[in-house]
Amino acid sequence: MNRDAFLAAVSGRLIVSCQAGHGHPFRDTSAIVRMALAAVEGGAAAIRCGGVGGVADVAAVRAAVDLPVVGLTKDPGADVFITPTVAAALAVVAAGADVVAVDGTVRPRPDGRSLRDTVSAVHEAGRLVMADVATFEDGLYAAAAGADVVGTTLSGYTTGGTPPEEPDLDLVARLVQALPSVPVIAEGRYRTPHEAGAAMRTGALAVVVGTAITDPVRITRDFVRGVEDGRPEAGR
Numbered sequence: 001m002n003r004d005a006f007l008a009a010v011s012g013r014l015i016v017s018c019q020a021g022h023g024h025p026f027r028d029t030s031a032i033v034r035m036a037l038a039a040v041e042g043g044a045a046a047i048r049c050g051g052v053g054g055v056a057d058v059a060a061v062r063a064a065v066d067l068p069v070v071g072l073t074k075d076p077g078a079d080v081f082i083t084p085t086v087a088a089a090l091a092v093v094a095a096g097a098d099v100v101a102v103d104g105t106v107r108p109r110p111d112g113r114s115l116r117d118t119v120s121a122v123h124e125a126g127r128l129v130m131a132d133v134a135t136f137e138d139g140l141y142a143a144a145a146g147a148d149v150v151g152t153t154l155s156g157y158t159t160g161g162t163p164p165e166e167p168d169l170d171l172v173a174r175l176v177q178a179l180p181s182v183p184v185i186a187e188g189r190y191r192t193p194h195e196a197g198a199a200m201r202t203g204a205l206a207v208v209v210g211t212a213i214t215d216p217v218r219i220t221r222d223f224v225r226g227v228e229d230g231r232p233e234a235g236r
């Protein structure tokens with residue numbers, strides 16, 4: 001799939017991130033495939049997958065759905081943890097992803113290669129790159145390195161503290177304005193349809209939603225809190 005075809009396929013639409021971390025009850029490739037099939041049925045434009053499930057999840061989702069697949073690996077213990085090396089990016093290519101999501105921050109990468117090297121390797125393999133960034137500076141760096149799209153995925157996750165509750169719409173707005181020729185995908189902590197719509201109104205090409213759609217543990221916790229807050233004794 002070429003860049004124009006991917007951009008056309010996802011423009012103005014929802015991408016669903018189908019992932020589950022180690023120890024999660026859904027940490028099973030066949031469960032991830034079912035999440036992806038549910039997302040297809042609900043109208044998703046593309047599936048983002050891989051993560052700690054790695055290339056096995058990417059290959060299984062690729063085989064099960066006809067939509068574009070954005071693949072990644074994840075090394076949860078590391079600072080640079082999303083598809084951090086050229087070798088990891090090429091493994092995601094080999095698993096059949098149309099787009100490889102890679103760490104797009106300015107931080108040094110564990111293989112000592114530059115983001116530009118990583119982008120070139122993926123392009124030479126005929127696939128596209130989504131650069132997952134945390135800051136405005138990262139976004140400019142990733143665009144200069146040749147990324148096809150920039151995602152706000154890592155905002156709030158690189159400084160060591162607790163991430164905020166809200167999505168980073170301000171980063172979307174600033175990158176949209178600064179990067180007229182590199183589309184911006186809003187990703188990270190979009191919890192409601194209204195917030196996803198706000199990202200589109202801010203100029204995002206598309207919105208990626210994971211947890212709010214695919215993590216029943218988190219959804220249950222939110223409802224537990226709501227129910228507990230509503231107990232008669234809670235208001236006293």
Ligand SMILES: CC(=O)N[C@H](C=O)[C@@H](O)[C@H](O)[C@H](O)COP(=O)(O)O
Pocket residue numbers: 017019051072153154157187188189190208209210211212
């Ligand atoms: C920071 C990080 O590791 N993000 C990961 C990237 O693939 C996933 O764990 C997220 O679920 C994904 O970005 C979607 O975001 P949210 O689940 O908030 O809708």
